[in-house]
Amino acid sequence: xxxxxxxxxxxxxxDPKIREAIREFYSTESEILFLLKGYFDDGIAYVYDIFYVxxxxxxxxxxxxxxxxxxxxxxxxxxxNSEPSKQDFFTFNKVGGIHILYDGDEFKGxxxxxxxxxVVFREVKKKKxxxxxxxxxxxxxxYICIILFLIFGFIYLIR
Numbered sequence: 001x002x003x004x005x006x007x008x009x010x011x012x013x014x015d016p017k018i019r020e021a022i023r024e025f026y027s028t029e030s031e032i033l034f035l036l037k038g039y040f041d042d043g044i045a046y047v048y049d050i051f052y053v054x055x056x057x058x059x060x061x062x063x064x065x066x067x068x069x070x071x072x073x074x075x076x077x078x079x080x081n082s083e084p085s086k087q088d089f090f091t092f093n094k095v096g097g098i099h100i101l102y103d104g105d106e107f108k109g110x111x112x113x114x115x116x117x118x119v120v121f122r123e124v125k126k127k128k129x130x131x132x133x134x135x136x137x138x139x140x141x142x143y144i145c146i147i148l149f150l151i152f153g154f155i156y157l158i159r
Contacts, residue, residue: 007043012098012109012117014047015124018075019107021050026104028079035071036096039127045072045098045117048124073098082108089114 025032037049051071073096078085082103084092092099092112099110100119109117 007040009040009045009098009111009117010043012045012047012100012119013124014100014107014119014121015049016121018047018050019121022075022077022102022107025052026077026102028104031076031078033074033076036073036075036098036100037070038072038124039070040072040097041127046124046127047072047075047100048126050075072096073100075100075102077101078103082106084110084114 022034033053034050035053036047037051038045038047040046074091076099078101080103082101082105084099084101088099088101088110092110092114097112098117099112101108101110107119109119111117
C-alpha cells in the first residue's frame with residue numbers, strides 16, 4: 001500500500017465514476033471510509049476504483065481488504081469540512097500513501113504526512129498486474145494441502 005515509485009506524490013488522478021459514487025454515499029450524519037485501488041507512476045497516484053469499508057469507527061482495521069488487491073490509500077467523507085483531523089493523521093500513517101477527504105463540496109488530497117496534493121478527475125485505466133510468481137502459488141498450494149491434511153486427519157481420528 002505504499003508509494004512504490006519512491007517519488008513524492010504531486011498529483012492524484014481519480015476516475016470520475018468514483019466522484020459520482022462518493023457523492024451518492026455522502027451523508028452529513030457520519031463519516032464513511034473507502035480504500036483506494038490504484039497505482040503510482042512517476043509521482044502521480046492513479047485511482048481507478050474504491051472498496052467500501054462497511055464498519056468505520058475511530059480506528060481503522062486493515063483486515064477488511066479484498067485479497068490480492070493493491071490499495072494505495074483511503075478516501076473518506078467529512079460531514080463538516082475537508083481538513084484532516086488528529087484521527088486522520090493517525091490513519092494517514094497506517095494506511096497507504098495518499099488520502100482524499102470529501103466534505104460534500106470538494107475533494108482534497110493529502111500525503112501520509114498531511115501535506116496537500118491536488119486532486120483531478122479524469123479516466124483512469126486499471127494497470128495490468130504482473131501474474132503471481134510461481135513460488136508464491138506453490139507456497140499457497142502447500143498451505144492448502146497442510147490444512148486439508150489436518151482436517152481430514154482430525155475427521156479420521158474422531159471416527
